[in-house]
Amino acid sequence: PRSIIIDTDPGQDDAVAILLALASSELKVEAITTVAGNVPVAQTTKNACALLELAGRADIPVFPGAARPLHRPPVSAEHVHGQSGMEGANLPAPKLRAQAMDAATHLVDVLRARAAGDITLVCLGPLTNIATALTHAPDIAPRIRHIVAMGGAQREGGNITPTAEFNFYVDPHAAQIVMEAGVPLTLLPLDVTHRAIATPSRLAGLRDLKTPVSEMVLRMIGAEDRFEKLKYGWEGGALHDPLTVGWLLWPELFHGVACNVEIEVDAPLCMGQSVVDLWKVTDRTPNALWINDVEPDVFYSLLTERLARLA
């Protein structure tokens, strides 16, 4: 199996991404590192521990990460994910405790200890931990096999400002450090995640499962009062983060373009915007695979089949 470390701010959709990875024998989840994002880091850490316990995987270590972005004040998303960060999950308080070592230190240690090209980073929140590790230890960059990150938006516009997607907006400086790191990089922006919203028909298979995991996922992403349904009038909620894991498992379902992506860190109106050179109008070197389409129905049926394994 492919070794991954999941860097995350659970987060309702983060939770589903983590469960999808745990359910997939092609992937070995070596660790979870947490970050402040949807809710403060103490809570995202607790949520990661609770999810591992639910999945019977308390053997996977959790390393608590950055409490705030590199240079900007924290921004959170309780308006989407609730005070707990996993509204609707209603998981019991975990017994599992996070490690004493912090996320960035662990990332540096593990990337130096393991063979070069062993570890893939799956990034589901603001990129503060990854940027911190890369800044303190630039020697780890060539040792990372791949970074797969949910973040950015071009065609769709932003979901936290008119121009910026949440993860890149919260820590634009960190995102730019990752863009520049020279690590093979795949981005799953809103341009693709908004094509895979959780409509009732896509959730029908999950509704039939009736397992503790499926019921929990449905309480989070299938809820009647889901943010995107109320605010945008969509047929279902968004399910961003699981597409990162989906791309690792089933890349043939996705379409993307290799191009240059840079993150705006200065202009107030465009803070955190992903500037995507889709049409190669600059001579900047392509640094990312910018995913902009997916076969959503196939994705949901494969996701359902995987979550059924966590019965």
Ligand code: BDR
């Ligand atoms: C991203 O922001 C968070 O709220 C979600 O978990 C996802 O990672 C979408 O913009």
Ligand code: CA
């Ligand atoms: Ca997230």
